[in-house]
Amino acid sequence: MQAQEGISTPAVFDQSWRKAHTAEEIQQALQTVVAEAKEQHDSLTLQRAYRYQFHYATKQSFPDVLEASFSQYYQLSESLQDTSALQYALRRKARFYYDQNNYFEALKAFEQELVFANARQELKDQVYLYRYIASLQSKLGLYFESEATVLQALRMLPENEATYESLTGLYNQLGIIYKERDQFEEARSYYEKSRSFSTKPDHLQTIQNNVANVYVEAGNYPKAISLFEDLLSRIDSIADTKDYARALDNLGKTLTLQHDAHALSYLQRGLDLRTQLNYATGIYSSYYHLAIYYQTFGQHSKALYYASQALAIAETHAFQEELLEIYQLLISLGATEYATDYLRMKDSIDHAIQLQAEKYVAYKYNYRKEHQLAEANHLKYQQSELERQVATQHTIIWQLVAGITLLLFAGGLWLYRNYRKRKAQQAIYATETRIGKQIHDEIANDIYQTMQKVTYSVVDQDQLLTQLDGIYQRSRNISKAHSSIVTDGHFQEALQDLLHSYQAPELILVSTGMTTIAWEELSEARKICLYRVLQEFMTNMRKHSKATLVKLSFTMKGKKLYVTYTDNGVGTDTLSKSGLQHAENRIRALNGSLTFTTAKDKGFQATMIL
Amino acid sequence: MFQKILIAEDLHSITEGVQYLLNTLGIPQIQHVQYCDDAMLRLKKAHMDAVPFEVLITDLSFKTDHRSQQLTDGEALIRAVKAAFPEVQIIAYSIEDRNQRVKRLVQEVGIQAYVCKGRHGIQELQTALESLWRGETYVSPQVAHALHPQNDLNIEDFDIALLAHLAQGLSQTEISREFKAKNIQPHSLSAIEKRINKLKIMLKSANAVQLIAVSKDLGLI
Numbered sequence: 001m002q003a004q005e006g007i008s009t010p011a012v013f014d015q016s017w018r019k020a021h022t023a024e025e026i027q028q029a030l031q032t033v034v035a036e037a038k039e040q041h042d043s044l045t046l047q048r049a050y051r052y053q054f055h056y057a058t059k060q061s062f063p064d065v066l067e068a069s070f071s072q073y074y075q076l077s078e079s080l081q082d083t084s085a086l087q088y089a090l091r092r093k094a095r096f097y098y099d100q101n102n103y104f105e106a107l108k109a110f111e112q113e114l115v116f117a118n119a120r121q122e123l124k125d126q127v128y129l130y131r132y133i134a135s136l137q138s139k140l141g142l143y144f145e146s147e148a149t150v151l152q153a154l155r156m157l158p159e160n161e162a163t164y165e166s167l168t169g170l171y172n173q174l175g176i177i178y179k180e181r182d183q184f185e186e187a188r189s190y191y192e193k194s195r196s197f198s199t200k201p202d203h204l205q206t207i208q209n210n211v212a213n214v215y216v217e218a219g220n221y222p223k224a225i226s227l228f229e230d231l232l233s234r235i236d237s238i239a240d241t242k243d244y245a246r247a248l249d250n251l252g253k254t255l256t257l258q259h260d261a262h263a264l265s266y267l268q269r270g271l272d273l274r275t276q277l278n279y280a281t282g283i284y285s286s287y288y289h290l291a292i293y294y295q296t297f298g299q300h301s302k303a304l305y306y307a308s309q310a311l312a313i314a315e316t317h318a319f320q321e322e323l324l325e326i327y328q329l330l331i332s333l334g335a336t337e338y339a340t341d342y343l344r345m346k347d348s349i350d351h352a353i354q355l356q357a358e359k360y361v362a363y364k365y366n367y368r369k370e371h372q373l374a375e376a377n378h379l380k381y382q383q384s385e386l387e388r389q390v391a392t393q394h395t396i397i398w399q400l401v402a403g404i405t406l407l408l409f410a411g412g413l414w415l416y417r418n419y420r421k422r423k424a425q426q427a428i429y430a431t432e433t434r435i436g437k438q439i440h441d442e443i444a445n446d447i448y449q450t451m452q453k454v455t456y457s458v459v460d461q462d463q464l465l466t467q468l469d470g471i472y473q474r475s476r477n478i479s480k481a482h483s484s485i486v487t488d489g490h491f492q493e494a495l496q497d498l499l500h501s502y503q504a505p506e507l508i509l510v511s512t513g514m515t516t517i518a519w520e521e522l523s524e525a526r527k528i529c530l531y532r533v534l535q536e537f538m539t540n541m542r543k544h545s546k547a548t549l550v551k552l553s554f555t556m557k558g559k560k561l562y563v564t565y566t567d568n569g570v571g572t573d574t575l576s577k578s579g580l581q582h583a584e585n586r587i588r589a590l591n592g593s594l595t596f597t598t599a600k601d602k603g604f605q606a607t608m609i610l
Numbered sequence: 611m612f613q614k615i616l617i618a619e620d621l622h623s624i625t626e627g628v629q630y631l632l633n634t635l636g637i638p639q640i641q642h643v644q645y646c647d648d649a650m651l652r653l654k655k656a657h658m659d660a661v662p663f664e665v666l667i668t669d670l671s672f673k674t675d676h677r678s679q680q681l682t683d684g685e686a687l688i689r690a691v692k693a694a695f696p697e698v699q700i701i702a703y704s705i706e707d708r709n710q711r712v713k714r715l716v717q718e719v720g721i722q723a724y725v726c727k728g729r730h731g732i733q734e735l736q737t738a739l740e741s742l743w744r745g746e747t748y749v750s751p752q753v754a755h756a757l758h759p760q761n762d763l764n765i766e767d768f769d770i771a772l773l774a775h776l777a778q779g780l781s782q783t784e785i786s787r788e789f790k791a792k793n794i795q796p797h798s799l800s801a802i803e804k805r806i807n808k809l810k811i812m813l814k815s816a817n818a819v820q821l822i823a824v825s826k827d828l829g830l831i
Contacts, residue, residue, distance in 0.1 A: 493710030
């Protein structure tokens with residue numbers, strides 16, 4: 001309870017705080033921290049708490065608890081992309097299962113960690129993992145896989161002082177593999193190779209021990225004996241008691257095999273040292289070898305005694321392999337009651353190993369398949385990514401092209417409109433000037449004259465009114481000339497009025513087809529253009545042509561309006577003189593066309609297409 | 611003389627001139643409005659009261675102001691009055707002198723008089739009222755030619771066909787028969803005679819020979 005109150009977040013991570021509390025209290029405190037971190041969305045603290053929880057789980061022996069805390073920690077670290085945390089988690093998990101003899105799960109975790117280690121090119125980690133993996137594979141009887149793993153590790157390891165220890169281990173592993181496959185010569189040569197890299201004396205001793213054991217297995221007892229004797233002479237019995245005891249035991253074992261009675265003293269001394277060390281595996285081994293010794297020399301009861309001693313230790317410590325071994329010995333000593341135990345054990349062990357091996361192979365197969373699938377997916381992804389990039393590039397190019405086109409277009413439009421605007425302003429200015437001049441010439445002058453008259457002479461009212469009416473009419477004419485053109489439903493009327501205003505007694509003016517044109521379908525711009533152009537033609541006709549016959553014909557061909565003007569006037573040799581340049585400009589502005597047929601004294605004909 | 615006249619005119623000075631004239635003529639009931647919609651309302655009310663207006667004198671263009679109107683110009687008012695109260699005689703009194711407008715109002719819409727505002731506007735208005743009282747129509751002299759056939763410029767396909775037949779030496783009777791056979795309308799002898807006379811005016815020809823010569827010169831046939 002004390003733990004739950006007042007646990008500030010860092011306290012639970014504090015070494016001294018943790019030492020002062022029980023595991024249960026720490027667990028409770030961690031749970032509080034987890035809750036708080038979740039509430040505050042403090043993922044780093046949460047990760048740390050999960051790490052401790054996982055750490056405590058690895059110290060217990062409940063795989064389900066471990067798995068739960070593992071996945072919590074692992075998933076969070078994954079989301080934080082904390083690869084070193086992921087590696088840590090996998091390694092602890094692997095070690096946990098390794099200690100529980102669950103080789104399959106251990107292998108799986110180690111191999112998962114290897115993926116990260118390979119990705120990070122962490123040579124030290126990689127080799128460490130390869131060694132564990134190779135060792136586990138050989139424990140599962142998967143010697144070929146194990147060998148492949150070792151070779152893989154060897155390929156990546158340079159030979160220098162820093163890697164000697166790893167090389168020693170790896171070649172030692174190869175030796176083990178070959179020994180297990182009863183290829184003693186190869187095993188020995190690998191052990192020798194392993195020894196050549198070894199720098200530490202205890203490693204050398206282990207290897208020499210291994211080599212000697214290979215000779216034992218191979219039946220070369222004298223060679224083995226000489227190696228064991230050599231080891232005994234070189235090992236410091238006080239500093240390296242364990243190795244010394246092992247050498248004694250092995251020498252005794254080998255001598256036994258040679259029916260040499262000297263064996264007993266070695267075995268006895270080994271047992272004594274191991275008992276002093278309270279080294280269970282060693283003690284078992286010594287008891288076992290003593291039982292063999294007595295069996296070899298026909299002392300049945302003593303053999304049984306040591307065998308049962310060995311059995312007790314194996315049972316106490318649940319040494320499975322050893323149990324199997326001792327059951328076998330006991331049976332051969334006549335204790336047939338162990339036969340069922342032996343069979344059960346053998347089945348169980350074989351089964352367990354086989355099961356794990358099968359599981360592992362299946363896992364590997366699936367993993368490879370998944371890996372291939374993932375690889376294929378990744379390839380596909382890369383390809384689609386590439387395609388996407390290309391597509392994006394295309395899109396960008398097109399967008400660029402479109403953008404530039406748009407800019408050019410907009411720029412052009414802007415320039416064009418500016419040009420038009422300037423033109424329009426010029427036209428407006430010209431018109432204004434003209435109107436100003438007209439008002440001055442036609443109106444102001446007349447009014448001035450009238451004023452003069454009224455000032456200096458007696459004017460008849462009627463005369464004055466007539467004069468004023470003249471001014472009024474003229475101002476109305478100016479207004480009419482510049483007023484807007486009717487382009488609504490009465491355009492035809494406006495056009496007829498226009499033409500009629502040029503009517504004169506000596507002139508015959510006719511038009512054909514005017515009533516057949518659907519004027520409402522023509523745009524305002526086209527109507528205005530037509531009106532102004534005809535106005536120019538008619539003005540020109542009245543001013544210069546001396547024509548007595550004028551005909552206008554209107555026809556619609558498709559969407560185009562054809563208007564032909566014909567007169568019988570004097571005609572003209574130059575267009576500019578006729579002042580029809582304006583007309584042509586107007587028509588061109590609307591993408592229409594104007595063609596003249598004229599010659600002096602041959603009349604004038606113009607066809608416009610609008 | 612008329613007893614009840616309505617003036618629709620938005621310029622006060624002009625209304626005064628018209629009112630002065632009508633008073634001089636001794637017309638007892640003179641009403642005046644400045645908006646076309648108001649004019650229509652007055653006409654309706656008078657009609658309901660069974661004391662209808664006899665004459666409407668109206669301007670053609672009315673300035674638009676803050677009051678939104680259904681009838682925004684004189685022509686709209688004229689058409690509405692023609693439809694609702696055909697017995698009311700109408701005089702258009704306008705500054706407008708465009709021939710085709712005059713022609714349209716007189717010949718299509720059917721107003722009784724068209725008077726141009728101007729130097730002699732008031733006098734012409736008086737003449738117009740007197741003509742109407744006699745049951746005649748009136749159009750100011752400066753726009754009178756609008757109604758003249760010479761004002762018509764348009765040569766139709768029918769006219770060209772007619773001229774072509776004439777040029778072939780056919781008599782009016784023969785043309786009438788020919789048109790009838792070809793199912794060309796109109797084909798009555800009188801219609802053909804009328805049309806040929808009109809063409810003579812349009813083409814300023816004294817007789818058929820000159821008519822054909824001018825038609826040839828114009829390239830009509």
